[in-house]
Amino acid sequence: MITFSEEQLKIPEMSKPVYLVTGGMSKFARAMPDKRTEEICIDALTEAAEFINMTPAALKKYIHTAYYGHFADHFGDQLLGEAVIHDRLGLDPLGNIGVKTGGATGGSTLWEAYKTVASGYSDCTLAMGWERMDEVPTDEGNHLISCAADKDWETPLGHIYTGYYAVMAQKYWNVFGKEEDSFRRTMAEIAVKNRGYARMNPHAHGPMDITVDDVLKSPVVAYPLRALDCCLMSVGAACAILADEKTAYELTDNPLKIDVSAGSHTLRVACRRNMKIPLLPHETKDQYGDLAERFPGSERYPGFSGFLAARMAAYYAYGMTGIHDPTEDLDLVELHDAFTISDIQTYEDIGIRPYGEGRTYVESGDCYHTNPKTGEPGKLPANISGGLIGNMHAVGATGIMQVIEVGHHLWNRWREMHEDEEKWARFDRVKPGDWTDLQVEGARRGLAISHAGVGSHVTATILQHPDHVLERGDRR
Amino acid sequence: MTDETNAPAKVKVRDYRYRIEGRFHHIERNQPIFKEDGSLVGVTNPRNMTYIHTYGNEAVFFENLGKGRIIASKCANPDCEAYGSVFMPFRIHCPDCLARNEHVDITDIAKETSRVHTFMITERTGAFNTLPKPIKFINVEFDGVATILMGPMLYGEPNIGMKVKPIFRTGDPTYTILDLGWVPEGTGVKDLPQYYTFE
Numbered sequence: 001m002i003t004f005s006e007e008q009l010k011i012p013e014m015s016k017p018v019y020l021v022t023g024g025m026s027k028f029a030r031a032m033p034d035k036r037t038e039e040i041c042i043d044a045l046t047e048a049a050e051f052i053n054m055t056p057a058a059l060k061k062y063i064h065t066a067y068y069g070h071f072a073d074h075f076g077d078q079l080l081g082e083a084v085i086h087d088r089l090g091l092d093p094l095g096n097i098g099v100k101t102g103g104a105t106g107g108s109t110l111w112e113a114y115k116t117v118a119s120g121y122s123d124c125t126l127a128m129g130w131e132r133m134d135e136v137p138t139d140e141g142n143h144l145i146s147c148a149a150d151k152d153w154e155t156p157l158g159h160i161y162t163g164y165y166a167v168m169a170q171k172y173w174n175v176f177g178k179e180e181d182s183f184r185r186t187m188a189e190i191a192v193k194n195r196g197y198a199r200m201n202p203h204a205h206g207p208m209d210i211t212v213d214d215v216l217k218s219p220v221v222a223y224p225l226r227a228l229d230c231c232l233m234s235v236g237a238a239c240a241i242l243a244d245e246k247t248a249y250e251l252t253d254n255p256l257k258i259d260v261s262a263g264s265h266t267l268r269v270a271c272r273r274n275m276k277i278p279l280l281p282h283e284t285k286d287q288y289g290d291l292a293e294r295f296p297g298s299e300r301y302p303g304f305s306g307f308l309a310a311r312m313a314a315y316y317a318y319g320m321t322g323i324h325d326p327t328e329d330l331d332l333v334e335l336h337d338a339f340t341i342s343d344i345q346t347y348e349d350i351g352i353r354p355y356g357e358g359r360t361y362v363e364s365g366d367c368y369h370t371n372p373k374t375g376e377p378g379k380l381p382a383n384i385s386g387g388l389i390g391n392m393h394a395v396g397a398t399g400i401m402q403v404i405e406v407g408h409h410l411w412n413r414w415r416e417m418h419e420d421e422e423k424w425a426r427f428d429r430v431k432p433g434d435w436t437d438l439q440v441e442g443a444r445r446g447l448a449i450s451h452a453g454v455g456s457h458v459t460a461t462i463l464q465h466p467d468h469v470l471e472r473g474d475r476r
Numbered sequence: 477m478t479d480e481t482n483a484p485a486k487v488k489v490r491d492y493r494y495r496i497e498g499r500f501h502h503i504e505r506n507q508p509i510f511k512e513d514g515s516l517v518g519v520t521n522p523r524n525m526t527y528i529h530t531y532g533n534e535a536v537f538f539e540n541l542g543k544g545r546i547i548a549s550k551c552a553n554p555d556c557e558a559y560g561s562v563f564m565p566f567r568i569h570c571p572d573c574l575a576r577n578e579h580v581d582i583t584d585i586a587k588e589t590s591r592v593h594t595f596m597i598t599e600r601t602g603a604f605n606t607l608p609k610p611i612k613f614i615n616v617e618f619d620g621v622a623t624i625l626m627g628p629m630l631y632g633e634p635n636i637g638m639k640v641k642p643i644f645r646t647g648d649p650t651y652t653i654l655d656l657g658w659v660p661e662g663t664g665v666k667d668l669p670q671y672y673t674f675e
Contacts, residue, residue, distance in 0.1 A: 002572075003557065033509075033517050077521055142602030152534070153565050156652050157628055158611040159602030166596035167615050167626065174594070174636050222598035270565050270615065270626045297636070304594050304615065304624070 002275045011319035012261065014118035019248035019255035020463060021124075021241040022059075023404035024048030027427040028205040028236035028392035031134035037076065037237075038088035041130055044237040044397075045089060051417075052252045060089075062247060064122035066096040069109030069129030069396035074144050076135060085128065102148050103338065105129060106238065106399025107260070107450020107459030113242045114260040123247045129396035130237035141233065148453060150268045162230070165454050166222035168269060169341045171304035173224045175297035176356050177341075184224060186359045187340040188215035191228045191389055193368060194337060198386025199432050202424045203401075205392045206232045229340040231388035238400035256410050257464040258403075259320045262457065263312030269304060269454045277301050278311055280351040281318055282325040288355060295356050307342075307455035310349035317447070317460035318351075322470035326351050327366070327380050329470060331443040332409055334402035336451035336458075337387040346449060350460070352380065369438050377441065384409070384438045399450030403461050406446035410465050414439040444468035485526040494528055501525040536579060537566040541656045542649030544675045546586050546642060548621065549577035561622040582618060586642045589619035590658070595634035606654065608669075614658055616640060630657035630669050647671035 024047025026040040042056075049059040066089075068082035078084065082098035101108040106129040113127035133141055143159040154164050177183035192212055198204035210228065218228040241251070248255035266272055277288050292299045302308040314326075323329045333352070337343040347358035365371035366379035385391045385405035388398060408414040415437045424431040445468060448461045464470065483498035504522035511517050531538055540547045548564040556573035562580055570577055593615040601611055612629035630643065639661040648671050649655045657672055665674065 033511070077523065137603070139601070139603040142600070143604050144602075146602050150565075151529070152531070152538075153653050154626065156606075156654050157613055157626065158598075158607055159605045160598065160600055160611070161602075162600065163596050163598055163611065163613055164626070166598065167594045167613055170596055171594035171636075221600060222596050268565060268626075269624075271563070271567075271571075271623050273561075273622050 002273050004278075009315075012316060014115075014259075014320075015120055016118055016244055018114050018117045018258050019243055019245060020258040020403065020407055021243050021248050021251045021255050022048045022051045023238065023240040023400065023407055024051060025203050025238045025397070025401055025404060026236045028203050028234045028394055030205060030232070030234065032132070032235045033134070037081070037130055037132055038085055040235070040237040041085050041089065041128055041239070044128065044130075044239045045126075048239055048241055054251070059241065059251075060091065062124040062243070062251060063091060063094065063126045063241070064124050065094055065113075065116055066091050066126040066128065067099055067109045067113040067116070068096060069099045069105040069127070069400070071100055071102060071105045071131055071148075071395040072144055074147070075131070075133055075141070085130070089128075091126070101457035102452030103336065103393075103395055104399060104450040104452040104457040104459055105396040106401065107448070107461060108262065108399070108457060109396070110240060110242070110258075110400060110403060110461055111260040111262050111459050113240070114258060117242050117244050124241065124243040124251075126239060126241060127400060128237065128239040129398070129400045131394040131396045132235040133233045133394070134235050138233075153268055153270065161453060163222060164269065165339065165342065166225060168304045168345075168454060169222070169225055169339060171297075172341055172345055175295050175305055176358070177224075183359055184216065185212050186362050187224070187229060187344065188212040189362050190337065190340040190343050191215045194383050194387040195228075195390040197369070197384050197438060198390025200436055200438055201386050201391055201418055202420070202427050202429055202431070203236075203392070204386045204390055205234045205236070206390050207386065208390070225339055225341065231338045231393045232391075234392040234394040236392050236394035236397050236401075238397040238404060240400050240403060254411055255466070256407055257466055257469050258461065259317060260459055260461045261313050261316035261320060262459045263309035263316070264457050265302070265307070265309040265455050267454075267456045272302060272304070272308075274300050275302070275308075277355065278308075278315060280311070280314060281323070282351060283354070291356060298356070305345065306355065307345060307349045307451065307458060309455045309458035310346055310449060310451060310460075313449070313458045313460040314350040317462050320472070321462045321464065322472040323462065326447065330380060330445050330447050332381045332384065332406060332440045332446045334383055334385060334406050334446070334448040335387065336398070336402075336449050337383055337389050338393070338451070340389070342451075343387075346451070350447070350449060369440065381440055384414075384440070399448065399459060399461070402448035402450065403463065406448055406463050409440045409443040410446060410463055412439065412443075445470070487528055496528075533568045534566055538651050538653075538655070541644055542646055542651065544583070544644040544646055544673065545581055546583045546656065548580050548582045550580045551575065552578040558622075562620055563623055564618065564621050564625045565623060582621065583642070585618050585620060586616075590616045590640045590642065592634050592636055592638045592640060593617045593624045594636060595629065597634070614640065616658060627653065628657050630659060630672065631663055631667050632660040641674065643668055643672040643674055645671045646673045646675070
């Protein structure tokens with residue numbers, strides 16, 4: 001059993017509010033043989049500048065420090081890749097630093113940029129993330145990713161990171177999914193939904209018009225996971241500009257309040273020890289007293305079925321922003337759907353549903369832009385960008401992409417940023433004839449979860465429209 | 477110095493320093509990459525090299541696998557919240573008090589109480605994989621151990637809750653985690669992979 005002290009559970013108190021001013025993204029694709037990494041980073045920064053009607057040169061004048069998320073140096077055989085990009089963006093001699101937290105690298109990059117503004121060190125920061133996973137064969141790429149697991153205790157086991165997560169998927173499937181066909185179909189629904197939403201996104205690497213049966217017929221990767229349950233492996237870049245209030249309103253009339261938190265857990269899932277379930281603001285003390293009765297095999301927490309890092313990131317983020325019940329207080333989310341089943345696990349960790357009931361978020365239709373059961377707007381739409389399954393997973397960029405996509409809804413500019421014929425043509429992509437506007441009407445607040453592998457690092461980023469900032473609620 | 481022969485890379489420790497012998501990297505000329513129209517896109521960068529890796533005070537675990545023993549570690553600090561917790565994977569220091577853990581041989585506990593907490597089977601592997609496909613991992617619960625070790629199932633089909641037995645690569649050990657494997661309870665000696673034994 002492990003316990004935490006009051007000091008460790010303190011809700012962060014920032015010195016000043018921080019705003020998301022703008023963000024931009026490159027095209028996302030499996031490979032980009034015609035572009036160097038610096039070119040896709042410049043594409044992202046240019047889009048961010050144009051979003052607020054500035055030139056990149058004018059926007060750069062405001063940047064005081066730069067944070068670069070790039071998960072895997074060894075994919076490109078270039079240490080200090082961050083220094084290369086910083087130079088090519090023409091930002092020397094400003095201070096800069098590289099951030100690496102596996103799959104959560106994008107979110108962690110924002111976390112650093114956010115704290116820098118909140119502390120007063122910088123009035124304006126750049127958070128830029130990228131990855132290119134096209135410069136090694138897939139099996140070598142899998143080996144390199146497996147080096148993010150424990151090199152002595154895990155990597156020699158197949159050199160395949162997916163396998164280290166798959167034991168968790170198997171446990172959740174057995175205990176909470178009860179190995180039911182209906183649960184398997186619910187997993188597949190997520191794959192269908194996210195790939196379908198990606199069809200409306202010109203940036204997206206993996207749009208597909210598929211059915212639940214297509215997912216269920218796709219090749220088994222590690223049962224119960226099939227090929228179409230798994231995320232993409234992408235090339236691309238995304239960046240965000242964060243600023244204090246004064247600078248933010250100099251740059252734009254419409255900055256969004258941003259708060260970022262982080263949690264972590266053992267790199268080796270094998271090393272997890274038992275603990276009591278930490279509660280989120282809307283959960284009750286005895287809520288999980290009968291969990292093991294309802295779901296035999298769930299006696300251990302977080303065991304192999306929960307992501308403690310996600311729960312802790314949510315705990316801090318909800319405390320920082322006054323969110324009581326995420327389903328009521330948020331209008332949309334972008335989650336780290338590395339696998340359909342890990343998406344369901346995350347619904348529970350961040351309190352969208354109680355532990356054991358994640359599947360009902362999908363089955364109720366709440367996670368859709370338009371609830372397929374009622375035809376009404378979904379209660380809390382998830383991954384309208386297409387997520388990691390349909391849009392992209394260019395690791396260092398992913399967590400930043402999610403936040404920009406949430407921002408587009410809060411800015412009420414989703415349509416503008418996804419409909420533009422010129423962008424579809426520039427990315428050499430054909431806009432579908434049935435292209436649909438997925439703007440979440442009246443979106444006030446949104447959340448993005450950035451997550452590493454088996455849950456070693458997770459960040460929670462909350463965006464709030466300045467007219468709809470919650471009063472900070474009870475802190476636990 | 478690295479010599480240019482084809483002798484395998486080997487390392488010894490002498491005078492508290494690593495001394496290397498044999499070939500640690502293989503130089504191969506780079507090659508250009510062209511598009512369909514013949515224009516240059518980039519180049520290959522061949523990298524074939526051997527790393528040196530230090531086990532430190534975890535070496536006792538890896539050294540004993542080839543001798544048929546599983547050495548865990550235990551917090552022996554009576555002032556620590558984790559006092560008495562047994563760790564497998566082996567931890568040199570207690571994660572709570574950071575005191576040096578005691579070594580504890582859990583071979584007999586593993587032989588008597590190991591059961592599958594969860595498992596995974598896949599045909600997919602990364603470069604450098606040496607396990608037979610499909611690869612099968614199990615996470616193993618032991619009585620009295622705080623954590624749940626992951627390892628390869630080297631015979632039979634895993635199921636949650638099934639009893640399993642450890643096997644050891646006592647012949648030609650690799651001195652890695654691959655020297656410890658798992659088979660279903662009741663598996664006969666004749667079904668064990670080459671080099672592996674129950675003792």
